[in-house]
Structures are given as C-alpha cells and as structure tokens.
Amino acid sequence: MAFDPNVHLAYQPPAKRHSMTDLGLDPSRALCDFAVTEPFRLLSDEGVKAVRQEIFSEPVQRLCKFTSKRTPSVLRGATQQSQLLKELWYSREVTEAVSDAAGKRISPHPVEYEVAHTNLQDATSSAPVDDWHCDSLPFVVVVLLSDLSGATGGATVLRTGSGKEMAVRIPRPGWAIVLQGQHVEHYAQRAVGVTERTTMVSAYIDADWQTQDNSSLKASRTYSVQSELYHQWAAYRLDALATRAAAMQCNLAQDKAAGNGFDRDQVMDWCTALMSHLQRTVDELKVDEQKSAESPPPPMRPASPLPMGLASPKQQTVI
Numbered sequence: 001m002a003f004d005p006n007v008h009l010a011y012q013p014p015a016k017r018h019s020m021t022d023l024g025l026d027p028s029r030a031l032c033d034f035a036v037t038e039p040f041r042l043l044s045d046e047g048v049k050a051v052r053q054e055i056f057s058e059p060v061q062r063l064c065k066f067t068s069k070r071t072p073s074v075l076r077g078a079t080q081q082s083q084l085l086k087e088l089w090y091s092r093e094v095t096e097a098v099s100d101a102a103g104k105r106i107s108p109h110p111v112e113y114e115v116a117h118t119n120l121q122d123a124t125s126s127a128p129v130d131d132w133h134c135d136s137l138p139f140v141v142v143v144l145l146s147d148l149s150g151a152t153g154g155a156t157v158l159r160t161g162s163g164k165e166m167a168v169r170i171p172r173p174g175w176a177i178v179l180q181g182q183h184v185e186h187y188a189q190r191a192v193g194v195t196e197r198t199t200m201v202s203a204y205i206d207a208d209w210q211t212q213d214n215s216s217l218k219a220s221r222t223y224s225v226q227s228e229l230y231h232q233w234a235a236y237r238l239d240a241l242a243t244r245a246a247a248m249q250c251n252l253a254q255d256k257a258a259g260n261g262f263d264r265d266q267v268m269d270w271c272t273a274l275m276s277h278l279q280r281t282v283d284e285l286k287v288d289e290q291k292s293a294e295s296p297p298p299p300m301r302p303a304s305p306l307p308m309g310l311a312s313p314k315q316q317t318v319i
C-alpha cells in the first residue's frame, strides 16, 4: 500500500506546547526550551487503519518483534517491511507537521531503526509498556494507534523538575504528542481495562546541520539486530560528517570570495566539532562483547506478581 498524505493525514496543530522551564526542568543542556506538546491530531482514521494493517501484517509481526529488559514487547525495523510506513515517516508532509507541532525544524532520524518503533502492551507482563527512562534520541513523536476510551492509565508520564508526575493522555487513535525525550524523563503506562495499547514512536534530530546530534545507541542495541543497527549508524554518521564538512568548505570559499580574512578560531571550532562527531560515532560502535548478539531476542519475561506500571492518579497532573 502506498502512503497518500491527502488520505492518511489529518494534522491539526497542538493547542499548546509546554517548555522545559514550565515543567521546572533546566533547558541549558537540551537542544531548546521545549518539553512536550499537548496532544494533537496527526493521522486520519484511514491513516490509523492503514498503519495498523502494516504493523499487524505477517512479515512485520514475524521479523520485527523484540523484547528488552525495559520494554517487554516492541516492533523495530518495520519500515524495512512496509513501503507505507517508510513513505509516511520520511514524507515532507509528516516532517512539516511534526516540526510545526514542536515549534522547531526537526528531521526524521536517519537511523531507520529509530523510525516507526512500536510499543505493544504485553498481555503476559504487568510491567510498564516502557519503564522510566530518558530517550537516547533527541525528539520523538508518539502516535496512539489503539482505542483507549474506557481504559484506566495508558498515558505517557513525565517527571517534572519538582519530582511530580505529569500524565499526558492521548485521547484518540491517530492523535500524537511530540516530546524532547532525551531531556525529559518519562515512562509509558499500561492501559487497564482494554486488551490493547499500541503506540508508534518515531525519532527526530535537529534539522540544522550545525547542531551536534547526541543520539546514542544505548537503548537501541538492546532491541535491534546489531550488525544492521551499526551499519545504519555508521552510514548516517559518515553522511552527516560529509555534509558538515562540505558546508564548512562552502562557507570558507564564500568568505574568501567576499574578501573576508581567514577566521582561524571559527575553523578550529568547526574541526573540533567534527572530531567530537567522529568520537561519538566511534564510542557508540564499541560493543560490550557480553551483550553483543546476532542471536534472536531473548524470551519474554514471565508475568510479575507485582502490580507495576500504573502510578497513583493522586500523584499526577494530567494534560
């Protein structure tokens, strides 16, 4: 099935964005003072139906299911099995909509494993759908793909600077939030009273080539085929290096043509940034041999007897 933005999208801008400052968090190390949007509509009903058809297709269910200590059941690499998902998440229309919602120009993550990641609620576990963490990737859009009306829980819960929890509830399938998840701690709550809680989580980087991307593979390597993940990572990082170096070379040539003198400090800064980019590239390729695995994902964890994953509503602010 092909992606058709006129059929599958129904973007409506969020009513509000919450800054990190609003949440009592320090934005100084983040890419911008943005934490999370209010829920907004991204996909049409036809879009939800089409995306669900793809993720519950036989090849995606057979080839893309992984489990990790933090996430009992996820789908990874679905864009490699689905033309629609690949076209949707790399489309100009979706990129523009998600950037508009975030209030910042962002681009789909070039590591394809980080696009169309899907969290499934595991019926055999009482663990959260995705336990407390900060993301390894700068921004994510989280799209709800199942009906949670009548359910308790099911929110994405954020930790504010004061330690209080803020539950963000996406009201309907096809609606979404954007989150600067690398700097806002959060978890995905189980939904009680329904048989399914399915969200698609696609990652984004800053669209500005001059911004250092501090993406990490820390979480990704726990639920990916590692050789494929590392290949995608290396290809992205080398491509970004070439793009950045070419842009610097262009700036140098333009400066010279304009009769400007050679700005030694600026060029040293550029080259230092390139070295930092390469160092991070290498660091993320260093594999813990103990955890290195081409093997299939480990078996699902048995259900825990402890009721986890549903924080008391009394502790939470809800938006």
Ligand SMILES: [Fe+2]
Residues within 6 Å of the ligand: 130, 133, 134, 135, 181, 186
């Ligand atoms: Fe996350």
